[in-house]
Amino acid sequence: MSIETLTYVALADRLKISPAAARSLAKRRRFARCLSDSGLALVSVDLAEIRHTPRPRSNRPAGDVAMLAEKIAALQAEIARLEATAAGHRAAFERERERADCLMAEVLQATAEATAAKDATARLEGLLRAGDRAGGSIDNRGQAGSRLGHLVADLVQADRKACR
DSSP states (O other): OOEEEEEHHHHHHHHTSOHHHHHHHHHHHTOEEEEOTTSOEEEEEETTTOOOOOOOOOOOOHHHHHHHHHHHHHHHHHHHHHHHHHHHHHHHHHHHHHHHHHHHHHHHHHHHHHHHHHHHHHHHHHHHHHHHHHTSSOOTTSHHHHHHHHHHHHHHHHHHHHHO
């Protein structure tokens, strides 16, 4: 357990790394640092504690660049194909959305017509019940029958509109 005081360059030589990597290692491990009389930074290090194994330098052959360029081109072509497919799906989605909107409008219209027909039916049933309770369909002025006739005509006219 011998502590040595080394410059970044000397530490880099010992660990077989670059001086910048030695400086980064000293900062990361928080080694004690001080300045020498010549202005160089000195680091106090116990080399036995450091278990640093340098990674081999990667020497990429020139063929790797060409291979990577081919992969990039292939991926860009795939992206273009997928974007075209997505555009087709988007167009189909928009068509179906328009169809759904039209169908929803038709359903709302049919619901409104059905509600109007139910209301008219309820009014007619109410008049028929009132006429039965009064003992006849004509009052002293003959208006109940004509009112019922107008309501039936309105109901038939609404039914004809709904069938169109």
